[in-house]
Amino acid sequence: MHVKLLSPSEAEQALERLSEILVDAVAHGAGVSFMHPLSRNDAHNYWRTQMGGVALLQTFIFVCLDRSSTITGTVMLQKSWAPNQPHRADVAKLLVHSDYRRQGVASALMLALEKYAVDIGLKLITFDAVAGGGAEGFYRTMGYVPVGVIPGYAYSGDGKLDDTMFFYKTL
Numbered sequence: 001m002h003v004k005l006l007s008p009s010e011a012e013q014a015l016e017r018l019s020e021i022l023v024d025a026v027a028h029g030a031g032v033s034f035m036h037p038l039s040r041n042d043a044h045n046y047w048r049t050q051m052g053g054v055a056l057l058q059t060f061i062f063v064c065l066d067r068s069s070t071i072t073g074t075v076m077l078q079k080s081w082a083p084n085q086p087h088r089a090d091v092a093k094l095l096v097h098s099d100y101r102r103q104g105v106a107s108a109l110m111l112a113l114e115k116y117a118v119d120i121g122l123k124l125i126t127f128d129a130v131a132g133g134g135a136e137g138f139y140r141t142m143g144y145v146p147v148g149v150i151p152g153y154a155y156s157g158d159g160k161l162d163d164t165m166f167f168y169k170t171l
């Protein structure tokens, strides 16, 4: 497997597969902003809205590819828009297709994202994730620091009200 940072035109070309991976994640109960069932069209529209940030070099989309160049997972690095936070970025939509989990795809994506973040001078990564789920276990494994839980923050894809944990890592 290898991880690639998509150029704006490559991101456009990947829209269909990124949509498929988002629909798959929601169908498997992930708490990633959307409710199940998520239509391909709505997933596509979501990714389409990210393209503006990609073009402005504010959002960076990483994908993991297998040997046959199939995209197996993705993650975004989103630089803060705020003028007083030029050193900070969020991680968003870390998604590994359900056929490819527990094979190190998310780890490879996050390591590439972190290396790139350092290369472009970022110092702090922040984000939130469903508390008590697989994502929390993953981020703890990757050395992200949990700073607290907000109860009942968001619904998971399958309609359960979840608590949310906030994380950071200083680079």
Ligand SMILES: CC(C)(COP(=O)(O)OP(=O)(O)OC[C@H]1O[C@@H](n2cnc3c(N)ncnc32)[C@H](O)[C@@H]1OP(=O)(O)O)[C@@H](O)C(=O)NCCC(=O)NCCS
Binding pocket: 025, 030, 031, 032, 093, 094, 095, 096, 097, 100, 101, 102, 103, 104, 105, 106, 107, 108, 128, 129, 130, 133, 134, 135, 137, 138, 139, 141
């Ligand atoms: C969470 C997710 C990204 C992990 O992806 P992955 O490619 O399977 O993760 P990796 O194979 O790199 O896992 C590395 C380590 O993280 C931990 N980990 C990964 N998934 C885990 C889970 N479901 N539960 C507990 N720990 C987990 C394990 O320690 C794992 O090592 P191991 O497999 O040797 O035990 C994936 O399950 C996913 O896409 N989930 C749905 C979307 C989602 O919730 N994204 C997070 C949004 S904030």
